[in-house]
Amino acid sequence: MAQRTEAIYQGRTIGIESIYTVIDGKQINIPAKLNWVREKSRNGELFCPCGCGANLILVAGDRNLREQHFRIKDSDTKLECTAVTEGRASIESKIVLKCWLDDKLRTGDVDTRVPINAVDDSTDRKYEFSFVSKLHKLAISYFHDRANITDEKLDILDMNTQDIKIYYIADIMNCGSEGQFPEWMMKIESRQGYCLFLSIDGIDYKDARLEAAFYDQDIDGLWCEIIVTEGRLRDYSFDENNNLLFHRDSLDTLYDKAYYEFRKKQDREHDRRIMEQEKREAERQKCLEEEKKLQEEYERKIREREEQLLREKEAAESEKRRAREEFARNMAAGFEQQEKPIKDPDGNRWVKCEFCGKIAMDREFSSYGGKNHVNLGTCIECSRNNPKAAVQISIPHRESNANRYDPTVCPECGSRLVERNGRNGRFVGCSSYPRCKYTRSIR
Structure with a gap:
């Protein structure tokens, strides 16, 4: 101080x-x-x-x-x-x-x-x-x-x-x-x-x-x-x-000049920020539009995929229905052979009662199968009614594949054979595909 x-x-x-x-x-x-x-x-x-x-x-x-x-x-x-x-x-x-x-x-x-x-x-x-x-x-x-x-x-x-x-x-x-x-x-x-x-x-x-x-x-x-x-x-x-x-x-005078320059600088900064904001907004809108397009494309592909899956599902169900219908048509003839089990397109095994002639799924039979009786059995009703005392029905038997050959019948499952086109040319395939995958080339 x-x-x-x-x-x-x-x-x-x-x-x-x-x-x-x-x-x-x-x-x-x-x-x-x-x-x-x-x-x-x-x-x-x-x-x-x-x-x-x-x-x-x-x-x-x-x-x-x-x-x-x-x-x-x-x-x-x-x-x-x-x-x-x-x-x-x-x-x-x-x-x-x-x-x-x-x-x-x-x-x-x-x-x-x-x-x-x-x-x-x-x-x-x-x-x-x-x-x-x-x-x-x-x-x-x-x-x-x-x-x-x-x-x-x-x-x-x-x-x-x-x-x-x-x-x-x-x-x-x-x-x-x-x-x-x-x-x-x-x-x-x-x-x-x-x-x-x-x-x-x-x-x-x-x-x-x-x-x-x-x-x-x-x-x-x-x-x-x-x-x-x-x-x-x-x-x-x-x-x-x-x-x-x-x-x-x-x-x-110098103050007026400095004040004008400062305010002018602030105005320029204001304009710059407005332009930047507009630019950012334009970029944001562009991004939103691109995202919208991507979303629409994604949703389109999803719809197409869903439609494709639906078509495939419908085709598969149609094929299953056709296979079931064909199985139903050919099922009776299938019981003429007793070499292979009879199964529908869904994998269910079907059996014919030797006493009453009932044809049903295996769960409705008390017993079935056996040598020369692969597709035959005794249904639950006949089993309850003492099948030994019942008269056994006559079951026609189809000649075995070894004795009789039919080129239109699938030797695997007994379904009808059809001609198809493949990458290696024409061939014969089972109509029960994909349940049965039997094929034979055509020479």
Whole structure:
């Protein structure tokens, strides 16, 4: 922290920055001001700003300018002083700004820490201007800490400047937004149109820089800091109407240009996003259409497959019906042979009762089979009625295949043989296919 940087003389505040100026580009002490302040300190006319009543003396020399300050006289060190020390960066910034105003205005009347009632008829001494040039009708209010930027202070300063134009300058540490609403700096922007940020390197005026910026929301709603100008403090000046210039260009004009470019950029981004969204939507629609086509193709194939399966099922059932019908027609003749079991297309075995002549499936017989009786048996009813006492019916027997050969009858199952076409030419196959797979080539 810097040592005491201000003193009270006849109710007025004298800041240590008031003794600095720039001559021919060199930052020096003002001899007349330095001698005047030193004389007042020798005469005991400088007092502590906290109101403790202690006399202050000026500590200043031609070397080590950073150490210039006001200190309490040794005789008053026992007084209860509550003066708040000012940060080094704050006082050094005021020294730089004082030198800048002297360099640009060249009126020699730049006063520091000027209370409002010294500018206007107001009786308010709560707030003050950091710098005032009455001849140039220009004032500067400097804020090192944004916490000191209040609507009350700004309103009072605005209302009591009369025809004096005021600029608000903040320390560079207050810039930036990181997407958040810059509440304090927006208080200044709403009055000034943009914010001014001072960056220093010690008290050397030639090394100081000034940045002008404003805040606005981007297309996503995030708050952005848009740079209007950025350069050395000495490159900023004022025209005859106290408009701030940067390299002879009006800062108001540069602000309008920067604002237009920022909004134009946001509009371009908006248009780009709309185009991307439309492109994505078109691609999405294309994908949906392709998916729809694939789905329709899939459903078509499913339908075709189902129809094919249905046709195959119907054909199989038709073939089964035909085979059953043919089996039913040929079944009676089949009992003339007793060499092979008689089975229908479904694989069920059929038997003929030797007593009552009943023809039924094997489950309705109590016994069947045996040598020369493969397809004959005793049905359950005849078995219950004492078949031994019954008269056995006469069963005609077909000659065996060894004794009689019929080329139209299947030797395997006794079904009718039919001619068919195959990949190896024409052949004879059993009409009970696929139950019976008997085939014979035709020579």
